Amino acid sequence: MRQALTTLAFTTSGQGLQDITDPVAAWTARQTIRDGLLTLFLRHTSASLIIQENADPAVVQDLEVFFRRLVSEDDGLYRHDEEGPDDMPAHIRTALTGVQLSVPLQDGRLALGTWQGIYLFEHRRRPHRRQVVLHLLGE
Amino acid sequence: MRQAQDIINFRTRGQGHHDITPEVKAWVISQGIRTGLLTVFVQHVLASLSIRHHSDRDDLHTFFQRLEGAEDDVVPRPTHLYATQVCIPVRDGTLALGARQGLYLLEQRDSATTRQLVLHLVGE
Numbered sequence: 060m061r062q063a064l065t066t067l068a069f070t071t072s073g074q075g076l077q078d079i080t081d082p083v084a085a086w087t088a089r090q091t092i093r094d095g096l097l098t099l100f101l102r103h104t105s106a107s108l109i110i111q112e113n114a115d116p117a118v119v120q121d122l123e124v125f126f127r128r129l130v131s132e133d134d135g136l137y138r139h140d141e142e143g144p145d146d147m148p149a150h151i152r153t154a155l156t157g158v159q160l161s162v163p164l165q166d167g168r169l170a171l172g173t174w175q176g177i178y179l180f181e182h183r184r185r186p187h188r189r190q191v192v193l194h195l196l197g198e
Numbered sequence: 199m200r201q202a203q204d205i206i207n208f209r210t211r212g213q214g215h216h217d218i219t220p221e222v223k224a225w226v227i228s229q230g231i232r233t234g235l236l237t238v239f240v241q242h243v244l245a246s247l248s249i250r251h252h253s254d255r256d257d258l259h260t261f262f263q264r265l266e267g268a269e270d271d272v273v274p275r276p277t278h279l280y281a282t283q284v285c286i287p288v289r290d291g292t293l294a295l296g297a298r299q300g301l302y303l304l305e306q307r308d309s310a311t312t313r314q315l316v317l318h319l320v321g322e
Contacts, residue, residue, distance in 0.1 A: 060199045062321060064233050064289060098235055098285045102296030104251035130261070137257045147257045150250065154258055158249050158299075159285050192294045194235050194287040196320065 063090040063195045070188050071181035074127070074145070076111065076119040079191070080176045084169055087195060095164045095197015099177065102190045105149035106181050107156035113176030126152050126182075149182035156180055164197055201320040202229045208313045210245070210305035214259060217252075218315070219300045223293050225317055234288040234321015241314045244306040246280035252300050280304055288321055 065086060071077055087097055101108050112118040130148040137147035160177065163170040171177070179189060204225060210216050226236055240247055250258070284301070287294040295301070303313060 062199070062233060062235075064287060098287060100285070100287050100294060102294065102299065104249075104296070104298050136260075139251075139257050151258060151261050154248055154250055154280070157281065161285055190296070192287045192289065196235060 075123045076178040078176045092197040093167045098161045098194045100192040101158040107153045145184045152182040215302045231321040236286045237318040239283045239316040246304045247284045248280045
């Protein structure tokens with residue numbers, strides 16, 4: 060049994076989902092571990108990680124619209140607003156979706172379903188640099 | 199490669215969010231594992247785990263109370279929206295949390311309660 064650890068950085072382009080499956084899968088493949096568990100951990104509190112459909116681009120757009128409606132940017136609702144009206148809603152959206160995923164590795168490949176992709180979900184309006192720690196355990 | 203496992207108890211002070219980062223981090227550091235993966239598992243159904251910003255607890259609490267206030271059984275309680283289990287990579291002997299991240303135990307009960315968490319660390 061052995062393990063590998065790295066940190067990947069991504070620049071987001073404002074609120075919405077960004078498919079990070081390819082760079083994550085590429086790093087995983089380079090570790091030459093055939094079977095194991097990959098854990099992804101996002102080191103931020105206003106962005107999150109989710110697994111979502113990668114076939115129809117409308118799905119990720121609809122998700123963004125859904126979260127915008129669910130978590131209002133109404134000025135009067137929050138006390139934590141130092142960084143603007145999208146500040147606290149971004150933290151709530153993160154709390155609802157999570158910053159950690161674990162994906163099994165089978166025969167050297169991520170055991171994702173055919174239509175599944177790994178997405179970095181940016182909740183702030185402005186672009187941000189986001190760090191994802193990858194930990195792979197297996198043999 | 200080796201592993202360590204332990205159970206730690208927290209005394210919560212009623213409904214709300216309790217920062218458990220210091221205790222969990224201290225346990226990880228004391229294991230002497232440089233690189234690895236920590237799994238935190240809460241053994242209760244009315245308490246859960248969340249990783250979040252250190253200063254946003256009150257607004258989150260208010261948000262979830264508003265969700266619950268909607269008279270609709272399909273609206274999930276916070277416990278269902280949060281996790282029972284979370285994994286955090288260990289780097290340089292400590293938790294690889296971001297500068298603004300903390301690990302919180304969310305208590306649903308009104309009264310003070312003792313909550314039991316299982317910690318599992320694998321690495322070397």
